[in-house]
Amino acid sequence: MIVTKLERLLSFVLGALLALMVLDVTWQILTRFLPMNPSSYTEELARYLLVWIGLLGGAYAYRRKSHLGIDLLTNALPERARRATRVFTIALCFAFAAAVMVFGGFRLMLLTFELNQMSAALDIPMGYVYSVIPLSGALICLFSIDQLLQVLGSAERTADIAQPVEAAQV
Template identity: 55%
Template sequence: MRKLLEKLDRFLAVFLMILMAAIVIDVTWQVLSRFIVGKPSSFTEEIARFLLVWIGLLGAAYAFRTHAHLGLDLFTSKLSFEKRLRADVVAQLVSFGFSASVLVYGGIKLVQLQLLLGQTSAALQVKMGYVYIVIPLAGVLICIYAIDNILCVRERLNQPAHGDSLN
């Protein structure tokens, strides 16, 4: 299981790098076509917008995995080590619940609705359901990562000698 998650982490990191490179190239071309060529490209703004949505949501899942999100530990820092770990489990469960209900369930409903209605983007004529598929995808990733984080906390709680650092 751990090796599969490591491969998923590596794939997500590389995919995010590719998306970042694509948005840099896209916006660079948009600026060049507008100011150097004099004829702005009609589709680059839409591509940049869609890439930003994908980078934001997948980046949030990656940040959740690497514990890079902003956290307020004002109250938990005063707790004992075991109570901090238990508070972490509660936070992971809340994150799992939010992701499962809003991102996965709500995202699937949104994608289904968009595909049913057949809404397409203005410049690229891409079905918006395909653009929004990243919402449930990011939700699934966050759910997987929350479960793994809970399992890691359980392992730390079962260790006989605890260190005093939270990861």
């Protein structure tokens, strides 16, 4: 499935960004102490890599259902109410990601490109840095749709399986 391949690609990208961040911070430490002339761009690059890893990692964690959650109340609910609560939370996550991250993040990204806002040390357009916001939001929206289809699909399978059992009891 496309979503599974996208998850694998996201995992690879996150690993590559993390490796790049480790190399960047290592270079920062080496240039600070060995020649006593610290590199000017490494701190800013590490900061932007951390932002990208955090936002893309949030989308990855959402896909893997690894975010911290308190499911004490939902586990106590009957199956039908639990499924309805799950659908509601998925829809809420989708709405937040679509409105705030995709729509708002895209507007922020476009605004920084229009204003030609540049980063201080790297001298790159800040729109590239901010582009991770709508990208992560789009991934969360896609993962939400996939989760919603799984929840609704499992409800249909449960109903199909339950039908013959009820008919046999009558």
